[in-house]
Structure formats: structure tokens, C-alpha cells
Amino acid sequence: MRADLITKYDVRVPRYTSYPTAPHFGPEVESTCYRRWMSDLDPGEPLSLYLHVPFCHELCWFCGCHTTATRRDRPVAAYAARLAREIDICADSLARRARVTHVHWGGGTPTRLACADFSRIMERLRDRFAVAADGEIAVEIDPRQFTPAMARTLADAGVTRASLGVQDFDPNVQTAIGRVQSLEVTESAVEELRAVGITALNLDLMYGLPGQTVASLEHTVDSAIALAPNRLALFGYAHLPDLKRHQRLIDGSRLPDAAARIAQFEAASARILGHGYRPVGLDHFARPDDDLIVALDQGRLRRNFQGYTADRAEILLGIGASAISRLPQGYAQNAVHVRDWSTAIDAGQLPAARGIAIDDDDRLRGRIIERLMCELDVDVAEQCHALGMDPNTLADAFKALAPLAADGLVRLDGWRVTVPVAARPFLRLACAAFDRAGGPQNGPPIEAARASRAAPAL
């Protein structure tokens, strides 16, 4: 990638896990509004559920997620009990028992829950919702404290996919980010999962970390691929020490600059593709037989708060502190702090605290951005016509795309917008052209600060 373009476009852009993005959420969407939205849902529509566990055994210095480290089991058990209660409150707010096609457990670390609590919550879920027999149940895992007992618990609960946090296998990088995790620890978690029949495995890697080099990252990629994961995520490290104070433990002067970050992404990406994986959206890769690739090839890949999904449900209900729901009417986010969330649950209320109602213009821009984030390509006229809207209303977006096109970062062909695979690191800039909230701000090419705080998927 040309150095002058890297400097020119070294700007902050949202990761577009939703549109409008979370910084635009406000207090007007709260419990009563969210309850009304839920009771108005078409009872025949399938649902996707997201359950958030904001606890970890220990805090990683790089972490940008909603979580706290605790070694005490009591607050975690109290949280689990309220999570089950929220499932009841949610189910009671719907017109009838809904079909669920996809469940995602994220965090934090869902496997921080006690095995018995995890099983109880899954039982409650199956009690109150009709979880499809062929549905996906995915769980994020920290391999360091993963046990055979938890592997058995997950399998018995019907978990079908696991995402394991790795970040980097280089011991020097691991020390610099406060996440020491030997290759053997990751290998044994993978083996334990496969032994109980959970064979759909994702690994999370990161680039842009202190001490990382192209060569060290390539080595990490080779070690990751030797574990034969079905999917790999390659996240760009978002360093926001003003917002996430623990990130100050990371020596900012050792972070690679924008050019080095892109060189790392390109080298790691080439390595992964060389092993037969296919690129998915901004930062994911999957084996050709994986559901994500099937969905991508069929034009039905979706972007959500957890990244990318093959799930077909239009409605996503978030359960747990900070979890975000996506409904046809708009977005609703639960209270972020466990204390506020607990107060709402104890009062028998839906814990929604902020959000945004969406109109047709948001829906259109959201669809265009989602197609770009998924396929790097969108026919704007086709999207407009599908919603009965006039593409000319988006003339400003095309004006904003013109400089990117002149620099070869997008191709424009009539109403068609394509981001060449080589320009994948700049994909979000093309999306930002369709963002009514305006263009990117100066800063590192990462999620805008508040969006990062609000979005569980980094």
C-alpha cells in the first residue's frame, strides 16, 4: 500500500457493527419504549439472542470490551441468576414463545460462569424460547482457565461453535499486552473442545500490538493455522487509553504506526489466504466450507455486534449488561454498568437504557454500509429500489467517494461501489461516505472512541 495514502487516510472511522453507530444512541429508547417495540414484533419472526457476561478471571491490558476481572465467585453467581431472570422478562415481553435460530455468548468471558450456572441459563433459554435443533450456539472462550468440565458442560448444553482468544503467540508480545498464554494452553483447549464434539472453532488474533513485527505475526499465523480453525479473526488493536484506563499499562511508544499496522495486516492476510482460507469482510477469514463463506457466496452474510454472521434472523435480542438489541424499529442497549442493570432486573423491568429509533433513510444507509462491510461491493441503486427510495438522495455520498476513487481505494461504476481487496484496510472509509453523521475524524484508524465503548465486538 502506498505510503502517501496511508498518511492521507490515517483517520478514525467506526467499525460499523451497526448503523447508526452506538455513539448516536440516546436515552429516549428505554425500558418502556423497548417493551413496546418487543410486543409489536411479528410473533412468527425467528430471533437471534446475544448473552453478555461482563466478567473475566483476569484483565488483559489491551481489552476494549465491557468486562471486569474478578476472582470472587459470588458476584458472578449473582449475575448468572439475574441473567436467567432477564430471559424470563424478555420472553414475557413477546407476544408468544419465539423461535431462536442463533445464540451467541460473549463477554468478557462467558466461561467465567460456573458450569452449573451456564447449564441452568441454557435450560431457561430452551424453556422460554424454541431454540431450533439446527441452530448455532456459539461461545467466546479464554483458553487459559478453560477446563474439561466446562468443555463437557458446553457440549451438553448444545454449544456448536467456540471462539478462542489467542491474540499473539509470541511470548514478548504476550508480556507487552498482559496476556501470557502458551501455545500448549491454546492447543489443549482446542483438543478438549474437539473431544466433546465442538468442532466449529474460531481463533481471535490481533495486529498492531506492541513488539509485533511482520515476521512475528507471520509466525503467530502459522501456529494458529496449525490448529486448523474453521475461522480466523484478525483484529486491529484499538488503543484508547483515555477511555479504557487499563490500556495505559501498554507502552504506547512501542505501538506500530499506521504504515506498520497495514504491513502487518497485509502480510498476515496473505499468509492466511495462502493456506486456503477466504477473506470475509473487514477482518475475518474462513475455510471455504464454513457457513460464513456459504452465506457470503449467497449474498446473505450479515454484520452484527459480534462481527460477521451467517444467521438469517433480522431480530437480535441482547441479554445482559451493555448488550445491544437490533429490532426493525431501531437499536436498544441495556444499562452498561452491572449495578444499574441489576436494579432494573430486580424491579422486573427490561434493562434497556439507551438506543435509537431508525427511519427509512437510516435503513437504506445501514443496508448499503452492511453490504460494503460484508461483500466490499454494493449496488446502491438496487438497495434503494428494494426500499422504494431514490438513489439520487445519496448524491453526497458519491461526492465523498470521489477522492477515494481517484486514489484507487474504491471503484465506481454507475451506482455500483466496489472496494478492491487490496484496499480492504480502507473499507470503513467507503462506508463512512454513506454515514449521515459525517466523515471520519482525525486519529488512528480505529473505532471512534465512544463507539468502541458501546460495541461489544471489537
Ligand SMILES: C[S@@+](CC[C@H](N)C(=O)[O-])C[C@H]1O[C@@H](n2cnc3c(N)ncnc32)[C@H](O)[C@@H]1O
Ligand atoms: C469480546 S473479546 C472476548 C475474549 C475472551 N474473553 C478471551 O479472553 O479470549 C473477543 C476479542 O476481542 C478482541 N479485542 C479485545 N480488545 C480489543 C481491542 N482493544 N482492539 C481490538 N480487538 C480487541 C480480542 O481479539 C478478543 O479475543
